[in-house]
Amino acid sequence: MNNTEVMGENNSCEEIIMQGQCSRLYTLSKRFCDIFFGFVGCIFLIPLYIGVKIAYLFSKDYSPIIFKQERIGQNGKPIYIYKFRSMVTNADEVLYKMLKENEDVRREYKRYKKLKNDPRITKVGQFIRNTSIDEFPQFLNVLKGDMSLVGPRPYLFREKEDMGEYFDIIVKCKPGITGYWQVNGRSGTDFVKRLVLDEYYYGHRNLVLDLKILIKTFVKVFKKDGAK
Numbered sequence: 515m516n517n518t519e520v521m522g523e524n525n526s527c528e529e530i531i532m533q534g535q536c537s538r539l540y541t542l543s544k545r546f547c548d549i550f551f552g553f554v555g556c557i558f559l560i561p562l563y564i565g566v567k568i569a570y571l572f573s574k575d576y577s578p579i580i581f582k583q584e585r586i587g588q589n590g591k592p593i594y595i596y597k598f599r600s601m602v603t604n605a606d607e608v609l610y611k612m613l614k615e616n617e618d619v620r621r622e623y624k625r626y627k628k629l630k631n632d633p634r635i636t637k638v639g640q641f642i643r644n645t646s647i648d649e650f651p652q653f654l655n656v657l658k659g660d661m662s663l664v665g666p667r668p669y670l671f672r673e674k675e676d677m678g679e680y681f682d683i684i685v686k687c688k689p690g691i692t693g694y695w696q697v698n699g700r701s702g703t704d705f706v707k708r709l710v711l712d713e714y715y716y717g718h719r720n721l722v723l724d725l726k727i728l729i730k731t732f733v734k735v736f737k738k739d740g741a742k
Contacts, residue, residue: 536720540719540720543721544662544664544724545659547724548657548662548663551653551656552653552654552656552657552663553657554653555650555653555657556654558650558653559650559653559654562650563579566579566598566638566642567579569638569641570636573636573637573638575636575638577599577603578599579598579599580598580599580651581597581598581601582594582595583595583597583670585668585669586668586669586671586685586689587660587661587668587688587689588685588688588689589685589686590685592671593655593660593661594660595655595660595661595668595689596651596652596654597649598642598648598651599636600635600636600638600640600643600648601632601634601635601639602634605634608633609634612629624705625704625705627670627673627676644738645738646735649691652691653691655691656691659688660688661688661689661690662687662689662691663690663691663724663728664691664692664693664727665687665688665689665693665715666684666687666689666693666695666712666716667689667693667696667708667712668690669689673705677709678709680709680712683713684709684712684713686716687716687719692727692728692731693711693715693727694712694714694723694727695707695708695711695715696727696731696734697727697730697731698711
């Protein structure tokens, strides 16, 4: 399946971008919600930080627990997103070594851009991933305006080439803490399907859709559905 087949012969990248233009009312309303809930999320972030730090100290892991990583922001600009660290501190080095030495790992990572049974994840990290606590520091990004509550996945720059024509469409939106693809498969969704869902969100986004995504996100987090 190539990008042209997925996007459809009658819908060029330019046409989809034009169709996805939003009203100023939606943009302002979305930003107001982001500021309000970003502020609330940052308040909850304080006790969560203390709890995660204590958990890591008990496991004799004394490294910083806030993980900062460069991602693709709106209009392709680089942003730094924040998460609670769920992996070993040298996670990228370990990944590159696995990709170099193991063909099965390379195949899985190429398809999903993640590993199902990732040996880099710590015991504390597995818990905070299962409960989606690891995402809470991104409320700082929402408050700053780098991200939104709802939006496409914040993609890595090394994934840009694999995004193909989807890149120009997806980066028109601010990336989100949650999004359309997260409530339609989450970890079970491969990379191409993720791009399709993020492109769909761009063309159909509105306050009602955002609200539906947020409600479905809360349900999935509560059920611990696909949060690995």
